[in-house]
Amino acid sequence: MRIPLPPPAAAGAAAVLGAGVTAAADLGLLAPAAAALGVAAAFALVVPTTRPTTDDAETRMHRLLVAPIALVLSVVAGLLAGGILDWWLIEPVAYPLGALIGSVAAFWLYRRLSTTLALSFGAVVAAGVLALAVTALVLQISGVAPFHAFSRMLEFGLQPDSLVIMVNSGTTFYLSAVAVAIGFKMKLFNIGVDGQYRLAALLAAAVGGAWVMPPVVHQIVIVMVAVAVGGFWAGIAGYLKVARGVSEVISTIMLNSVATGITAYLLNTDRLAVQISTNNIGTPEIPASGQVPGIPAGFMGADRDIFGLVFLAAAVGVGYWLMLNRTRFGFDLRATGQSPTAARASGIDIKRMVLLSMVISGMVAGLVGMPQLLGQSHYYALDFPTGLGFTGIAIALLGRNHPVGIAFAALFWAFLDQSSQILDFEGIPKEIAVVTQATIVLTVVVVYEVVHRWGLRYQQQQVGRELARGEREEAAAS
Amino acid sequence: MSSAPSGGGEAPPAVELRGITKRFPGVVANHDIDISVDAGTVHAIVGENGAGKSTLMKTLYGMHRPDEGTIAVKGGVVRLGSPSDAIKHGIGMVHQHFMLADNLTVLENVVLGAERRGGIGHAARARIAALSDQYGLGVEPDRLMEELGVGQRQRVEILKVLYRGADIVILDEPTAVLVPQEVDELFDNLRELKREGLTVIFISHKLDEVLSVADTITVIRRGTTVATVDPSRTSARELATLMVGGELPVPELRESTVTDRPMLxxxxxxxxxxxxxxxxxxxxxxxxxxxxxxxxxxxxxxxxxxxxxxxxxxxxxxxxxxxxxxxxxxxxxxxxxxxxxxxxxxxxxxxxxxxxxxxxxxxxxxxxxxxxxxxxxxxxxxxxxxxxxxxxxxxxxxxxxxxxxxxxxxxxxxxxxxxxxxxxxxxxxxxxxxxxxxxxxxxxxxxxxxxxxxxxxxxxxxxxxxxxxxxxxxxxxxxxxxxxxxxxxxxxxxxxxxxxxxxxTGAGLDEGAGSGGSEGEDGE
The missing domain is CATH 3.40.50.300 (P-loop containing nucleotide triphosphate hydrolases)
Known part of the structure; x- marks a missing residue:
């Protein structure tokens, strides 16, 4: 029972159906539920009218795994689109429009979602469910009703102000995780992002606060100082590894301590710091010409501003992806990470790659403190956030070193951080969010390994089928 | 340990594989393998690269389970879930790539992982010496592994297997790493093992070697057994035909295309x-x-x-x-x-x-x-x-x-x-x-x-x-x-x-062809 339609017609029909069903159901249901229903209806229309274009269309794997995951993803896309549009539009318009976007996504995903990617999404979902289950268990054991805690977190976390804070800390996390991920791609473990960004932020703040420069130039100078300091600090570890064979794990941990010492030494009223308040000292405030204005978030009903440097983080993400997948340098970097022996035989200078990737990782690490420094604090003081480098390691793991994966992981992490703040008011220890964060990192690592092996086996099966076909053809020909 | 049934024609085969099938995506798998190995013999399994010999031996050594078929050891059907199961049933394997630690002595390498069989001290040393003498392996327990040549290392591997009580020894392409003289020594060792009542399963694709040492030869082609032959009644040519199904590719160059222009x-x-x-x-x-x-x-x-x-x-x-x-x-x-x-x-x-x-x-x-x-x-x-x-x-x-x-x-x-x-x-x-x-x-x-x-x-x-x-x-x-x-x-x-x-190996070969008489210095 297949009624193939030309692709544009199928996509159009799905979109109209999705939006229509949502608008109709909105009269009787909550808007998000109506949108979910609308997208699901559109998906039901897509399946018989569209043919997937992937290699393994119509196999059991595709029916049982890829199609359901495509459904889930398109519903999520529809809900997200509806929720975001709701900030500007009235609800009966926003959600049908969201459903329309979700329906087009349904069409596109059903046609194009590849098995390996679907497996990855499945892995993330499985890991998320597992982590939530563990958290619920911990809550249950400590005598708290899990669903009460979760619903309070969700409610608080989705408030506009919480969302702004989530985006802001997500921006910082993102930069930190990308810095770590660059190292991971080379099988280098840059634990030193923490020291790199703190030292970079301090010196950048000191330079920025020392002079007044024209706007734009001022910001660029501050950012450049941070990038240079971060790159230099990580470069020390890279140099030690290349020249002396020192493990970068050891040297970056040591350099973190050294950085802590140096910042403590420099952050003194005799040197770079001035008294800021009675019990806080910091660098002189960066004048307005060096600050980066925030993006007002009044459209979503929030009083806070979104960091202007969120665009810098996005640019770093795009740059990271381009560098990794589209440049010779990125190819060399990935090749070296996968197989140093093969890289050497292909003429890649491994020492140079180690040094360069460490420096680049440090340069991105230097950016970690910038959104906070230029967007909010305007000076580096004793209360400047610490430990972001270590969070970055967890987020890079969670996002599987992929620029988009890291973005979701960073936002998710920030969401947990922010939404757990409410638990204190409920008399529930907010550290429960840390349990969730820790379990999800562990489960993602494990589940990904399992999925990776499945993926390999699945590909081998496909190759095996190809071999068998070749042999049959040979037999038929002879 | 060597209580292998010897002589009597009534003894059950040391190893009997019936209908073994192993599906294995992407590479040649085994299907419908039937092999019967008599106790106290050297049984060769030959086949081209990729014919499925190694897969089969891994099945027999418990490294993976067959999808179908049965394995019987000394008459009783067994399930081999891991190499330690195989060792319990007296099956040992010498891998193509040695699994030895260079910075340990022979003794330490042998007892590693089998400490419960005789400790790590005098008892173990005595047992190693006894085994080495019994089978003529000439292994010195206190030499450092890194001092030994390839042939000696292989004998240590064999000793390791014997030390663990194996009376069925699988050798996976043992001659691939040896020079011809060492191959001869190895074959002497194998005959010694056979004389002492052990069963040897010998995997190879080198037909001359197989013909010289084996009592029975089983040929595997494309994952299945195609024939079991008596070496005295067959020839290398015949075996080769069996191995590749008649179309053995021959490496040869036709006319010379060499020019005068040096490129490298x-x-x-x-x-x-x-x-x-x-x-x-x-x-x-x-x-x-x-x-x-x-x-x-x-x-x-x-x-x-x-x-x-x-x-x-x-x-x-x-x-x-x-x-x-x-x-x-x-x-x-x-x-x-x-x-x-x-x-x-x-x-x-x-x-x-x-x-x-x-x-x-x-x-x-x-x-x-x-x-x-x-x-x-x-x-x-x-x-x-x-x-x-x-x-x-x-x-x-x-x-x-x-x-x-x-x-x-x-x-x-x-x-x-x-x-x-x-x-x-x-x-x-x-x-x-x-x-x-x-x-x-x-x-x-x-x-x-x-x-x-x-x-x-x-x-x-x-x-x-x-x-x-x-x-x-x-x-x-x-x-x-x-x-x-x-x-x-x-x-x-x-x-x-x-x-x-x-x-x-250093025996002279003059310009042109033909080997000189003088044996070169020993390769080891």
């Missing part, structure tokens, strides 16, 4: 290892356009180092390498490759491929700076993909698509992809190390075809191989390397594998 000139090349030992010593050779120059030698005599030096992966101490008249000594690997030297590395999984990357990214590997893979600093994905499609079609790489990761392909198909990749830049010189090692018969024939065709188009090839038939058949000129020196030249038209094998 190596002069007085000297390379030392990090320890200061000279591993390539004053090697000079020329390869002309359209010529294949073969290097024969027992593994570890400097072939790998010679190749790595030519490819710029190892620093040259003295001497020169010239490509088409231009000096490339001391150049970086990428520069050498881009100057027109193709490279088929000896270990494709470690040096030739990114196993976790799709095929089209493997097309780029080693050719990052060339069209159609890149433009300036940018990778040209579309170009690389299109060219990979071309290689897959032209070189008959069996794959469902180019997005498949390299690890999913079988060895032969991986190698075809590498050959296709290295040929696609129209290289002037190809450095090929073991180009057909571990690939199936079909891929072997295809790779030889590609080499022949490229040779007639004027390619100069430096060929290193452990397969003497391949060397003799494919080379226009043959050199023998021993301890880093080129010690002899052989004429591939007249030399026999036996003469070449003798020369490889």
């Amino acid at each position: 000139e190596i002069g007085g090349l000297r390379v030392s290892d990090p320890g200061g030992r000279r591993v390539v010593d004053d090697v000079s050779l020329d390869i002309r356009e359209g010529e294949i120059v073969g290097i024969a030698g027992v593994e570890g005599n400097g072939q790998s180092e010679l190749i790595e030096a030519v490819m710029g992966m190892r620093s040259v101490e003295a001497g020169s390498v010239r490509l088409n008249g231009g000096d490339i000594t001391g150049w970086g690997t990428l520069a050498i490759r881009e100057a027109g030297v193709g490279y088929i590395p000896e270990d494709r999984t470690r040096h030739g491929m990114l196993l976790e990357s799709p095929l089209w990214e493997n097309r780029i590997l080693g050719h990052q700076g060339e069209r159609p893979n890149s433009r300036g600093i940018w990778i040209d994905c579309a170009g690389a993909r299109a060219d990979t499609e071309r290689i897959v079609a032209d070189y008959d790489v069996r794959t469902p698509g180019i997005e498949v990761i390299a690890e999913a392909l079988s060895g032969g198909n991986q190698q075809k992809l590498i050959v296709g990749r290295e040929m696609s830049g129209r290289p002037k010189v190809l450095v090929a190390a073991h180009p057909t090692r571990g690939v199936d018969v079909g891929a072997q024939a295809a790779i030889w075809d590609h080499l022949r065709r490229a040779r007639s188009d004027g390619l100069a090839v430096l060929l290193v191989s452990a397969d003497l038939d391949e060397l003799i058949g494919m080379s226009d000129t043959l050199h023998v390397i021993l301890r880093g020196r080129l010690v002899a030249r052989a004429d591939p038209m007249t030399v026999t594998p036996e003469e070449l094998g003798a020369a490889m």
